[in-house]
Amino acid sequence: MGRRHSCHRCNQSCGPGTAASAGNHRVLLMGMPNVGKSVLFGKLTGLNVAAANFAGTTVEYTAGTATFGGQHCELQDVPGTYSLQAGNQAEQVAVQMLNDTPDAVIVVLDALNLEAGLALLLQIQRFGIPTIAAVNRIDLVDPDTINLEHLERHLHGIRCVAVSAVSGQGLATLRQVTAEQLTYNAPSRNKEPELEDFDPWPAAEAAAADALGGSDGHSHTSVRRTWDHRLVAPMPGIPIALAVMAAVFTVVIGAGMGFRRFVLLPLLRGALFPAITTWISALPLPDAATAILIGDYGVLIKGIEWPFALVFPYVISFYAAFALLEDSGYLPRLAALLDGIFRRLGIGGSSVIPLLLGYGCGIPAIMATRALPSRKQRLIVTWLVCLSVPCVSQTGAFIALLAEYSLGLLGLVFLISIAVMITAGLLLDSLLPGASPGIVLELPPLLPPNGRIIGKKIWMRAHSYLYDGAAPMIVAILAAAVLYELGILYWIGTAMEPLVTRLLLLPSEASVPLLMGIVRRELTVLPLLDMQLSTIQLLTGSVVALLYIPCIAMVVTVARELGIKIAIAVLAGTTLTAFAGGTVVAQLGGILLH
Structure with missing residues (x-):
């Protein structure tokens, strides 16, 4: 073994x-x-x-x-x-x-x-x-x-x-x-x-x-080299890259939303949840225990619906699309195409790889920065992954929250993510000492994707999500249910009310996802689904969730890879940025609506 x-x-x-x-x-x-x-x-x-x-x-x-x-x-x-x-x-x-x-x-x-x-x-x-x-x-x-x-x-x-x-x-x-x-x-x-x-x-x-x-x-070397040149040249490389990214976005949203809407939700809400509710209600349990199991944060309801019905479909569709890009050899060409842009951020085209990995999970993205040629580049890429790159689980949560309401609002959140990434990269490049040397990026051959290998990757990553994503999420939901029944969440909401209700203009119960998001990033988003929020509140909550502190596992990875001081700085920097960005969106939106 x-x-x-x-x-x-x-x-x-x-x-x-x-x-x-x-x-x-x-x-x-x-x-x-x-x-x-x-x-x-x-x-x-x-x-x-x-x-x-x-x-x-x-x-x-x-x-x-x-x-x-x-x-x-x-x-x-x-x-x-x-x-x-x-x-x-x-x-x-x-x-x-x-x-x-x-x-x-x-x-x-x-x-x-x-x-x-x-x-x-x-x-x-x-x-x-x-x-x-x-x-x-x-x-x-x-x-x-x-x-x-x-x-x-x-x-x-x-x-x-x-x-x-x-x-x-x-x-x-x-x-x-x-x-x-x-x-x-x-x-x-x-x-x-x-x-x-x-x-x-x-x-x-x-x-x-x-x-x-x-x-x-x-x-076929001459044909392959011709396409190599086309894919890394601004024309037609950039239009092709935009088309590829649009196709990936469409596949992730379309396949994930279809599987969620027509298969998982009817099965869970139409059959499983009513049966669970009936069975638990018939048991001679204390009211608090019943509420923990099937109440507002009931672990037998939300602990199944959130990780498996709302997030898992998008995890599978994302990794399927990502595996196609991996196995075809297109990702390194995208890195070469974006090299000029990324060099302005002090990181170079080779940094595209860990950044793209971050859209799957931030932990392997941070670990992949070891291959970068300087500590400065490692620091910049790590900051960008922690600050403005949503992992696939959080992306799935954003889609579940916003896609059915407004695809434009969903697109705006990702545009804000890119804008924050560019701004933060420019700022970090000017503040951090050291050079950003170049690195050779070998282009593998363009090959038809291998269906067996792609299926194997999807299976392994789905298996990884169940252990590293769904399991911690269920534990966090259980903890939130217990804290809710003990009244602790109400106390936290009251303590955070000036920040949440006056600056972010969100309902006081929105403090709950801020607490749960420490465990898993997508938990800063999913509780918003059950709140009746306006368009501006949806955007505000999404921006705060996007920029909010990374999950515990990511913080531990940053501390192990770059030191405890960097991990503390990431915690403080992302928290301040999240509340500052959310306050700007909320207050500006309120002024415009008024």
Whole structure:
């Protein structure tokens, strides 16, 4: 069974002794992002590992048991990296794992982009560790266009195996070659190699040219490169990006709303909830217990309706659309297209990846900032994710609250989100010290999405939502029901009444979602569904919820990644921004209406 490690936080050696259950050998799986490394890892170990077709999703490595020639070994999926210059945390983790002297290294190369992968391979070779090159995506190139014998001649003893991680082609040969390296070779390095003055590109270029023999390796390369240029150029790249985002928005709202309205709500409100209410009412329970179960915040009613009927449909539709963009290879092209705009915010196009991850969940988005080249960029992106990027659960809550009332109002909330992001980025770029160096962003090939992999991703992320999203939400609803029956929520509402009713112009019971939102971000939105709010109040409540403090899990992640002081600053900054933004919307709206 596989185990997750966080190597950069571990002060002990990750050598063979840490994998006693997996045998005496430890093998690293390395390569650049977007080369199919995670898919190959899943095939070799049998673990359920999502294959994201863009950089930044494998910052924490995964370990599992793989069998090579009858030998059970620990296989470690090293964070994807473009080089070993240790310019960011992903590269630092990769170098540390190589310094722990594994028994062998499998380096995954992309058959569609040999040269860049060979440059990384030549750096790894200098560590003196038995190395195997797995030339992946061999099924996407024309037969016999890559001469592996010529390639091995340039690599001086490194065995090269043609594989396809998706189809499983060549995996048996890869297992056998790895077993031979483990049997007949041993690590020979005695000291850490010097990589700062080593330039691998001339040798990589010569090796790739000889292996390809003058061929480009792919019959559709010219067409693919033409579309690569079009998608990253302002014209027609920007119109295409707007069309893609509009399509995603339409799919998320349309599919989620249809499933919610025509399947889940009729089932729950028409059948399940009346049965639960009848059954609980018939039990000889105290009035307080009955209210906690089926009252205003009844855990058996709201604890089912909010996470499963109001949020879950949009979670599924969002991740389905996001998986299509991932697997097609479009997301890195969107990052390259937006690079010029994002550089004005001090973060660069590579920051698009963690920002987009934030629309799924803020926790992996913050963790993905490890791949950014400077602490300044990490701080800016983390602030933007915490301040103005709604996660998919909160987005679903916004859609449930606003879409049926007014799609224009829903669009306005997201325009405010973008405006706050731009303003905050410009402000942080001018205030935070340090430089924002550029980073190379490799573009994976444009490929038709794989239905099996997409289904696997949707299943895994839905499963994750049930544990990390729905379960904490149900606990928070139960706590709110208990506090409501004890009168504590009424006391809190009375204490916060000057802020909520006079500045935000919301009803006093709107203080409840502000308290519940500390646990889950979407809980700042969902309780508003049961309040009779005007248009301005809906907009005010949505703006406050959008900018409000991130959930507890995100705050803990910020503290762990960037320090407790940054986490406290995020708490204070988001709270002040939320109430300031809500006050402006409420007061300005009141003046206009008056």
